Amino acid sequence: MTAFATQHLADPVFRAQANFRALMDALSRPGTIQRLVVDEDAGDIDVDLAAIALTLIDHETSLWLSPSLADDHKVREWLAFATGAPLVDAPERAAFALVAEADPLPDHRAFGQGTQEYPDRSTTIVKACGGLTHGPRLACSGPGIKASATVAPAGLGPNFVERWAENRALFPRGVDLILCAGGAVMGMPRTLTIKRLEV
Amino acid sequence: MTGEPFYNFAYLDEQTKRMIRRAILKAIAIPGYQVPFASREMPMPYGWGTGGVQVTAAIIGRDDVLKVIDQGADDTTNAVSIRAFFQKVTNVAVTTDTGAATIIQTRHRIPEHPLIDGQIIVYQVPIPEPLRFLEPRETETRTMHALEEYGLMHVKLYEDIARHGEIATTYAYPVKVEGRYVMDPSPTPKFDNPKMHMSPALQLFGAGRERRIYAIPPYSDVVSLDFDDHPFTVQRFDKPCALCGGDDVYLDEVIMDDRGTRMFVCSDTAHCDGRRSEGHVGKQAAVEEARR
Amino acid sequence: MYVAVKGGEKAIANAHRLLADRRRGNRDLPAIGLDQIVEQLALGVDRVMAEGSLYDRELAALALRQARGDMIEAIFLLRAYRTTLSRFGYSRPIETGEMRIERRISATFKDLPGGQLLGPTFDYTHRLLDPSLAGDEAIPEGERISVDDASPPPRVSALLAEEGLVEEDGSVEGDHIADITREPQDYPMGRDGRLQSLARGDEGFLLALAYSTQRGFGRSHPFAGEIRIGEVEVELDVPELDFAVPLGRVRVTECQMINQFKGSAKAPPQFTRGYGLVFGQSERKAMAMALCDRSLRAGELGEETGAPAQDEEFVLSHCDNVQATGFVEHLKLPHYVDFQAELDLVRRMRAVHEAENETAEDQREAAE
Numbered sequence: 001m002t003a004f005a006t007q008h009l010a011d012p013v014f015r016a017q018a019n020f021r022a023l024m025d026a027l028s029r030p031g032t033i034q035r036l037v038v039d040e041d042a043g044d045i046d047v048d049l050a051a052i053a054l055t056l057i058d059h060e061t062s063l064w065l066s067p068s069l070a071d072d073h074k075v076r077e078w079l080a081f082a083t084g085a086p087l088v089d090a091p092e093r094a095a096f097a098l099v100a101e102a103d104p105l106p107d108h109r110a111f112g113q114g115t116q117e118y119p120d121r122s123t124t125i126v127k128a129c130g131g132l133t134h135g136p137r138l139a140c141s142g143p144g145i146k147a148s149a150t151v152a153p154a155g156l157g158p159n160f161v162e163r164w165a166e167n168r169a170l171f172p173r174g175v176d177l178i179l180c181a182g183g184a185v186m187g188m189p190r191t192l193t194i195k196r197l198e199v
Numbered sequence: 200m201t202g203e204p205f206y207n208f209a210y211l212d213e214q215t216k217r218m219i220r221r222a223i224l225k226a227i228a229i230p231g232y233q234v235p236f237a238s239r240e241m242p243m244p245y246g247w248g249t250g251g252v253q254v255t256a257a258i259i260g261r262d263d264v265l266k267v268i269d270q271g272a273d274d275t276t277n278a279v280s281i282r283a284f285f286q287k288v289t290n291v292a293v294t295t296d297t298g299a300a301t302i303i304q305t306r307h308r309i310p311e312h313p314l315i316d317g318q319i320i321v322y323q324v325p326i327p328e329p330l331r332f333l334e335p336r337e338t339e340t341r342t343m344h345a346l347e348e349y350g351l352m353h354v355k356l357y358e359d360i361a362r363h364g365e366i367a368t369t370y371a372y373p374v375k376v377e378g379r380y381v382m383d384p385s386p387t388p389k390f391d392n393p394k395m396h397m398s399p400a401l402q403l404f405g406a407g408r409e410r411r412i413y414a415i416p417p418y419s420d421v422v423s424l425d426f427d428d429h430p431f432t433v434q435r436f437d438k439p440c441a442l443c444g445g446d447d448v449y450l451d452e453v454i455m456d457d458r459g460t461r462m463f464v465c466s467d468t469a470h471c472d473g474r475r476s477e478g479h480v481g482k483q484a485a486v487e488e489a490r491r
Numbered sequence: 492m493y494v495a496v497k498g499g500e501k502a503i504a505n506a507h508r509l510l511a512d513r514r515r516g517n518r519d520l521p522a523i524g525l526d527q528i529v530e531q532l533a534l535g536v537d538r539v540m541a542e543g544s545l546y547d548r549e550l551a552a553l554a555l556r557q558a559r560g561d562m563i564e565a566i567f568l569l570r571a572y573r574t575t576l577s578r579f580g581y582s583r584p585i586e587t588g589e590m591r592i593e594r595r596i597s598a599t600f601k602d603l604p605g606g607q608l609l610g611p612t613f614d615y616t617h618r619l620l621d622p623s624l625a626g627d628e629a630i631p632e633g634e635r636i637s638v639d640d641a642s643p644p645p646r647v648s649a650l651l652a653e654e655g656l657v658e659e660d661g662s663v664e665g666d667h668i669a670d671i672t673r674e675p676q677d678y679p680m681g682r683d684g685r686l687q688s689l690a691r692g693d694e695g696f697l698l699a700l701a702y703s704t705q706r707g708f709g710r711s712h713p714f715a716g717e718i719r720i721g722e723v724e725v726e727l728d729v730p731e732l733d734f735a736v737p738l739g740r741v742r743v744t745e746c747q748m749i750n751q752f753k754g755s756a757k758a759p760p761q762f763t764r765g766y767g768l769v770f771g772q773s774e775r776k777a778m779a780m781a782l783c784d785r786s787l788r789a790g791e792l793g794e795e796t797g798a799p800a801q802d803e804e805f806v807l808s809h810c811d812n813v814q815a816t817g818f819v820e821h822l823k824l825p826h827y828v829d830f831q832a833e834l835d836l837v838r839r840m841r842a843v844h845e846a847e848n849e850t851a852e853d854q855r856e857a858a859e
Contacts, residue, residue: 017260020220024258028227028401028416056224058217060673095221116345120225120234121402141270143377146399171412172379176228181419189228191377206575214578232603240574244567245817247824277824279499307828314492325818336804344778363840369832388832409812410675433833452831466828 008021012054014025015039018071026187031149033132033184043082044074046128048180049098050082054093056124057086057096064094064111064123066103091182096125101181103127103138104157108167108175119172122190129181132155150197153179161196169195209256210288213469215239219257219412223403226414231376232344233327233411248281249407250305251323255285258319258403259302264292265301271308271449271466295469307370309391311448311470314400315391316417322385324406327413329373349381352424360429375422376415390433390449391456395421440465441483443474465481503816514559537742538562542812543569544672544691546741546770550712551625567813574672583726583735587768589643589746590721593694594772597647598715599749605644610720611772614620627776648747648764649718657749657762682788685807689783690768692810700800701782709798711785712751713765720744720772746777750785755793763792833846 015037022034042050047056057063069075070087079085088094088120091110099105105127114122129135135154138161141147157163167174167190174190188194200249207213222236235392239248247456259265264278265285269278281304282293294300297312306323314320324432326332330340333351352373361366366372372389376382384392385404395415397401402415415421435448441462450463462483465471515522529536529548539551543566551569558564561649597603611633632844661682669684680688683692689697704711722742726735746767754760765785767777786800799805809815 013408014261016213016216017208018367020216021258021260024220024223024401027224028414039423056221058214058216062216062222065403106309117341118235119223119229119232122225143419144227144416146397172229172232176224190415191228191230200843210575212575212577215574235677237673237675239672240567240570242571242735244820245814245823247817249817270825272555274499276499276503279503280704303719306824307826323820332717338804349741357579359627364843367835367836367840370829386826408818434832449828450831452829452834466831 001126011065013099014078015051015183016055019051022185023052023055026178026185027144027176027189028187029144030142030187030189031145031151033186036173036180036185038109038183043078044072045069046100046180047077048092048185049100049126050078051127052126052178052185053079053083053085053098053178056070057083057085059086061085061095062088062093064088064091064097066097066099066106067104069099069107070100083156091123097123097125099125099127101155103129105160108163113173113175116173119174122175124176126178127156128182129156129179130183131181132179132186139195139197140188140192142189142192144191151186161194164192164194166189201351202377206288207288209259209285210242211253212238214480215253216257219253221244222412223254223414226403226412226417227401229380229382229420229478230415231374231382231413233406233413235410235414238407241308243284245279245408246325248304248306249325250405250412251282251306251321251407252284253336254321254403255304256288257301258321259291260293261289263301264294264299266303267292267296267305268303268308268310268467268469269306269316270451271310272468274468286423288457294471297451298465303462306490307386307388308466308491309387309394309447311445311465311467312473314393314398316399318400319438320402321379321398322402322404324383324404324411325384325408326371326387327404327406327409327469329371329381344380349375352381353426356424357426360426366425366429366431372431373424375424377420378422381424382413382415385400388434388449389423389431392423392431393433397421418474427456436463438463441481442482443471443479443484445471445474445479477485509676522554523556525549525552525556528555534772535560535562537773538694538776539565539569539707539717541770541773541776542566542693543573544567544770545573553652563812563816567816580727580729581670582738583725583728585725585741585743587723587743588646588649588746590719590723590743591740592719592721593742594719594720595644596715599647599717600650603647603650612774623766626715634745646719646747648749651716651749655761658752658758658764660764661766663834676808678807680803680807682784685787685803686766686768686780686784686809689780692780692807693812693815694773694779695776695850696810696812696815697779698775698787699781700806701779704786704798709786709789709796709801711765711782711789713748713782713785714750715763715778716747716749716773718744718746718777720774720780740773742751744771744773744777746781748778748781748785752792757793763788771790 003064004133018037022036026034036048036051038047038051040047091097092112097111111123114120124196131154133152135152137150140149176190177188179186204283214397218237222234226234241252242251251393258353267278267282269275296311302319304321321473328340330343333355334340356366369387370382371386372392373381374384384395397418399417404413423431439446440448442464445465451466453462453464455462529552535555536548536551540546540556545602552738554565554568557568592608595608617631648657663683669681671684671687722740724740727738728735747763748765750765752761765781767780769776783800787803789796789801
C-alpha cells in the first residue's frame with residue numbers, strides 16, 4: 001500500500017473503505033488472503049473482529065455473539081458503542097455472527113439460511129482463527145477461483161469439510177463465512193466447494 | 200477540483216455505504232441473484248446510472264483509477280458527467296486507458312481490451328430482471344427465480360426462432376450464471392456476452408431505480424441461453440473499423456452525408472485511439488491522411 | 492473529418508451556462524426572492540415539500556427557482572439533498588387530532604362539534620381571471636376567528652367510532668415501522684410502507700387513479716368524512732429524557748375518506764377508511780391519496796380486485812415521479828450501441844424477407 005494511502009487510513013472513512021475492499025476481494029477471490037487495516041487500540045475485542053465489525057455492522061444489522069464474546073460485558077459495551085447493532089440471542093435471526101477464536105465454529109444450521117425467494121437474508125459468520133495458513137490443508141474450487149486453490153485456516157473443527165458440504169448443497173441458501181487472524185482475512189462464500197487434502 | 204466539504208468522500212454517507220457494501224457481499228456470494236438494496240436518490244436522475252454510481256461510490260478509494268464509458272466511449276456526455284461527479288466528490292485519478300483503470304463504470308459496453316485480475320467493472324442497469332418483459336410482476340418473477348423456473352424465457356427465445364428463423368434479441372441477451380440464476384447482462388450488445396464468461400475481473404451490476412445489486416465473481420461460468428439446434432452466435436461485422444482497421448470489435452455506424460454514405464468505426468474509442476497511436480490505419484483514416 | 496462526440500465536457504459546461512442565463516431571464520427585471528416564492532407561490536412550495544419529502548419552505552423555494560418553476564425538477568432537487576441528511580431518529584407520530592386548525596370540513600355531517608371551517612380555499616371562487624392581480628393592489632387582512640387550542644375539534648371518524656360504525660384506526664404490527672427511504676421495496680407491502688409511498692407519490696398520477704375508481708374501475712363508495720388543514724407539533728423521544736422534545740410545527744393536510752363496506756365473514760357491515768396525509772396545503776393530493784389507499788385495501792377487505800387502482804405493484808412502483816421522470820427521460824441518452832445491433836438484425840431479416848418474396852414470385856411466374 002502506498003504511503004499516501006496509509007496516511008489516510010487513520011480516518012474512519014478510508015479505513016472502512018480499505019477494509020471493505022479487503023472483504024470484497026476475500027469473498028470474490030476465495031483462497032486469497034487479504035490484509036486488514038486494524039486499530040491496535042480498538043478496545044477489549046479482537047482487533048480483526050473489531051475492524052470487520054466497524055466495516056459492516058451498524059444499527060440496521062442484528063448481531064449474534066459467540067459465548068465468550070457474549071459473556072464479556074466490555075465486548076458488548078464496545079460493540080454497542082461502536083456499531084449500535086441490536087444483539088440477538090437467536091442465531092437464526094442474526095445478519096452477522098461474531099465468533100471468538102476461543103469458541104468453536106457453531107453448526108451452520110443454527111444460523112439464518114435465507115429463503116429460496118430471498119437467499120440473501122442469511123447470516124454472515126465472522127470467525128477469528130488461530131491462523132490462516134497452518135491449519136489442515138483444504139482444496140477449494142468455485143466462482144472466483146480459476147482452477148483450484150489451497151487454503152489452511154486453523155481452528156474450524158474436525159467436521160468442517162462435511163458440514164460445509166451440507167451448506168454448499170443448500171445453495172442458493174446458506175451461510176457465508178469470513179475468517180480472520182493476525183490482521184488478515186479470508187472469505188468462504190456459500191458457492192465454495194471444499195475438499196480435504198491428504199497430508 | 201477538490202471534494203466539497205459539504206458532502207462525504209464519494210458523496211454517500213457512511214451508513215449508506217455500509218448498506219450497499221453488505222448488498223455487494225451478498226451479491227458476490229450468490230452469483231446472478233438480484234439483491235434488493237435501499238437505493239438512495241442521487242444527484243443525477245434515475246435511469247441515468249444511479250445504480251452504477253452508488254456501487255462505484257461504495258467501493259471506490261483514494262488509490263483507485265476510474266474509467267467511465269457510455270456506449271463504449273469515454274467522451275459521451277453522460278460518461279463525462281459521471282466522471283466529473285466522481286472527480287468532484289473523490290478527487291481520484293481518472294483514465295480512458297482500460298488497462299490502467301482499477302474501476303470501470305460502464306453503460307451498454309464491455310471494453311474490447313480484455314479485463315484483468317484485480318479490475319472491477321461496474322455496470323449501470325436499467326431493468327435488472329431478465330424475466331420482466333415476460334412477466335411484469337415482481338412477486339411472480341421472484342417465485343420463478345426461487346423455483347429455477349425459466350421455461351418462459353426459453354419459450355420466448357424459441358418463438359423468436361419460429362418466427363424469424365433466429366433469436367431476435369440483440370442486446371440485454373439473457374445469460375445463466377454458474378448454472379443457476381438467469382441474469383440480465385444490462386443492455387450491452389450480445390457481442391459482449393462472451394467477455395463475461397470466466398472474466399478475471401469482478402463484475403458488479405447496480406440498478407438504482409429498481410433497487411437491485413448483483414454480481415459475477417471473477418472466473419465464473421456465464422452462458423448465454425440458446426438451443427442445441429440454434430447455438431448462441433454474436434454479430435459479426437463484414438468490414439474492419441474505418442479509423443484503426445480493427446477486426447473483431449464492435450462497430451458504430453456513422454452517417455457521413457445526406458446521400459447515405461456510411462462509415463463503421465470502433466464503439467470503444469479508447470481501444471481505437473490506442474490502435475491508431477500504435478500505427479494501425481483504417482481505410483477512412485488513410486484517405487484523410489492522403490488528402491492532407 | 493469525422494470527429495466522434497469529442498468535447499462533451501465543453502458542450503456540457505456551455506449548456507449549463509446557457510441554462511443559468513435563461514433561468515435569470517431579462518436582467519432589467521429584479522430577481523425573484525425566495526421569500527417571495529414562499530409567500531406568494533406557497534402551494535407550489537407545498538407540493539415540492541410534499542413530494543420531495545422534506546419540510547423546509549426555503550429550500551423548496553430555492554429548488555423551485557433553480558428548476559425554473561418545473562415542479563418535478565424541483566422535487567428531484569429536494570430529494571437528492573434530503574437523502575444526504577443524517578438520520579437522528581424517528582419522531583413520534585404526529586397527532587392530527589390536536590391540530591391547530593385553519594380549515595376543516597366534513598361532507599358527511601351538516602354541522603358537527605367544532606363546526607365547518609372553510610379557511611383559505613379556492614372552493615366557491617369563480618374561476619375568472621382577476622386583472623387586479625396583475626398589479627399590486629392593497630389586499631385587506633383576512634378575517635380570523637380565535638380557536639380554542641385547549642379543546643380542538645374532534646375528528647369525524649372518532650364521532651362515528653363511538654357507535655362502532657367505522658372500523659378501528661389501523662395499528663402497526665410489532666414495533667417496526669417501515670421506512671421506504673431506508674429499505675428496499677418488497678411486495679406485498681404493509682400499509683405503513685404503502686401510505687409512505689402514496690404520500691410522496693405524484694399528485695397527477697394519484698389524482699388520475701383516484702378518478703378512475705370514481706368512474707367504476709374499482710369503485711369504493713367514498714364520502715369525504717373530514718378534511719383538515721393546519722399545524723401540528725413534531726416531537727422526538729430522546730433516550731435519556733422522560734418527555735418528548737418538541738422540534739417544531741409543520742403544516743399538513745389530512746383527509747379521512749369514509750367508505751361503504753358490506754361486511755364479510757370476519758367483520759360486520761361498517762364504514763371503512765381511506766387515509767391521506769400530505770405536507771402543506773394540498774387537498775387534491777390528500778383526497779386522491781385517501782381514495783388510492785382505500786382502493787389498495789380491496790384485497791385485505793375481501794372485495795373484488797382487478798382495477799388498476801387496486802393493483803399494489805402497479806400503483807406503488809409507478810407513483811414516484813422522480814423515478815418515472817428519470818427513466819422516461821433517460822431515453823434521451825445515447826443508445827446507438829443497442830440501436831446498431833437492432834439495425835443489423837432488421838437489415839438481415841429484411842434481406843431474408845425479400846429473398847423469400849422473390850422466390851415466391853419466381854414460382855408464381857413459373858406456374859403461370
